[in-house]
Amino acid sequence: MAKSYEYSIGSVRVKETSLFTNAEVEQMLGFTDEAQLVSYLVDKGYGKGDTTEEVLRDSTAKMWDYIKSVAPDFSVFNPFFYLNDIHNLKAILKGTMSGRDCTRLLLSPYTIDFGTLKGAVENRKFSLLPQWLSKEADEAYEILAHTKDARLSDAILDKAVMKKILEAGEKSGSLFLRDYFRTVVFYSNIKIALRSAKIGATEDFLKRALCEVPEFPMTTVVKAAQKGIDNLVDTLAKFSAYELQKAMEAYRISPTAFERFVDNKLISAAKEVCKRASSGCEPLLGYYLGCEAQNKVIHIVASGLRTKTDKETIRERLREIYG
Numbered sequence: 001m002a003k004s005y006e007y008s009i010g011s012v013r014v015k016e017t018s019l020f021t022n023a024e025v026e027q028m029l030g031f032t033d034e035a036q037l038v039s040y041l042v043d044k045g046y047g048k049g050d051t052t053e054e055v056l057r058d059s060t061a062k063m064w065d066y067i068k069s070v071a072p073d074f075s076v077f078n079p080f081f082y083l084n085d086i087h088n089l090k091a092i093l094k095g096t097m098s099g100r101d102c103t104r105l106l107l108s109p110y111t112i113d114f115g116t117l118k119g120a121v122e123n124r125k126f127s128l129l130p131q132w133l134s135k136e137a138d139e140a141y142e143i144l145a146h147t148k149d150a151r152l153s154d155a156i157l158d159k160a161v162m163k164k165i166l167e168a169g170e171k172s173g174s175l176f177l178r179d180y181f182r183t184v185v186f187y188s189n190i191k192i193a194l195r196s197a198k199i200g201a202t203e204d205f206l207k208r209a210l211c212e213v214p215e216f217p218m219t220t221v222v223k224a225a226q227k228g229i230d231n232l233v234d235t236l237a238k239f240s241a242y243e244l245q246k247a248m249e250a251y252r253i254s255p256t257a258f259e260r261f262v263d264n265k266l267i268s269a270a271k272e273v274c275k276r277a278s279s280g281c282e283p284l285l286g287y288y289l290g291c292e293a294q295n296k297v298i299h300i301v302a303s304g305l306r307t308k309t310d311k312e313t314i315r316e317r318l319r320e321i322y323g
Contacts, residue, residue, distance in 0.1 A: 009283045012284055047059035070284070076284070156231075186216050189210050270290065287322075
């Protein structure tokens with residue numbers, strides 16, 4: 001029997017109740033070591049494993065099994081998998097050139113299987129890759145092989161995937177996905193510009209790395225970044241698109257506060273749209289993004305417990321959750 005969104009939405013609304021609440025996150029903050037966190041997660045049925053990473057991997061695998069079982073059109077998640085494709089290509093490129101095994105670094109799910117990526121790199125036959133990536137993969141290979149400039153090589157691939165997810169969002173028929181990926185690319189550009197201004201990256205690098213997206217002031221950003229980080233932050237603070245003024249206020253507090261602002265903006269958009277949707281793919285997308293946000297919170301708590309960071313500092317780093 002064909003799956004329907006009516007069924008999947010009813011199912012996912014029940015599934016959402018298993019996501020952690022703020023009270024449960026607060027309980028995790030009360031643990032004194034990572035072992036207690038792992039025991040708690042296992043006892044809650046979150047996942048199986050002896051470490052936080054093992055539990056999260058098991059939980060993520062179960063999440064995808066569930067989504068596949070109820071999604072009428074699983075391809076709606078492809079834009080998120082394109083990001084894994086780029087990560088995997090970078091890992092295989094660098095692993096091949098350094099003679100190191102990168103298998104443990106590869107991510108799933110993906111749209112390009114590992115064997116295809118490896119064959120394309122080892123034989124320098126990038127025509128094996130999808131059209132959106134083949135030219136850029138060849139260029140990234142050339143840069144890495146002849147200049148060892150991993151930063152520029154990565155930037156070429158990152159721009160390719162930014163263009164692809166923007167295109168996918170536009171074609172998805174979902175206004176949420178369109179706006180979500182516009183926000184992702186907008187702030188990816190901002191992060192590139194901020195890092196570039198800090199290290200004095202060239203105008204050519206910025207033009208090759210930044211991706212056109214609605215309301216992103218490309219020319220202004222490139223010029224401002226050439227004058228240093230303070231000038232760039234002051235310039236960006238004048239723009240209201242995507243709440244950039246607020247983002248720069250957060251950046252002035254700390255880069256960590258800025259990253260938190262961006263993550264919270266994205267999950268807030270999902271809560272605003274996906275939790276209220278009564279049709280279409282948005283409820284499933286929201287559940288997926290909620291799981292990802294939850295995993296990030298668990299990572300932050302685990303890292304804090306591992307390094308014996310005080311509770312208040314860990315709390316300041318936490319992101320909003322979907323539950």
